[in-house]
Amino acid sequence: MVNSSSDEVTYLEPWMELVGSLRELSHDDKFTYIKIGDAVLSFINGSQEAELLTQKLHKCVGERVGILKTDLSDNPLLLRLIKKY
Numbered sequence: 001m002v003n004s005s006s007d008e009v010t011y012l013e014p015w016m017e018l019v020g021s022l023r024e025l026s027h028d029d030k031f032t033y034i035k036i037g038d039a040v041l042s043f044i045n046g047s048q049e050a051e052l053l054t055q056k057l058h059k060c061v062g063e064r065v066g067i068l069k070t071d072l073s074d075n076p077l078l079l080r081l082i083k084k085y
Contacts, residue, residue, distance in 0.1 A: 010039040012069035019066040019082065025057055036065065049077050 012018060020037030027033070032050035034041040034057065043050040056079050057065065064082040 007033075007035075007040045009042045012041065012067070014069055014071035017066050017068040020064065022057060022060050022063055022065045025054065025061060027054075034067070036067070041067065052077055052079070 010018065018036050018039055018041065020039070022034070022036055024033070024035040026035075027045060030045060031042045032045055032047075032054060034043075034053055043053065053067075060081060064084070066080040066082060068078040068080075070076055070078060
């Protein structure tokens with residue numbers, strides 16, 4: 001489980017993308033954590049981002065994914081599943 005006190009959180013600026021193997025999706029009483037490779041993203045529980053990530057990524061642990069932060073209020077994150085050919 002992601003340890004919020006020892007794992008450094010990565011913050012995405014608009015139009016930055018994090019790509020890698022989705023290692024973990026977890027929650028505590030305040031935050032939803034997404035661990036991709038060695039990076040950890042954190043979103044406030046109940047936020048649009050946390051809800052989207054929980055809904056779309058819960059079955060993708062172990063898969064290679066991309067999360068793109070946008071500056072669009074109605075679509076703050078874009079997600080993609082990167083398949084191997």
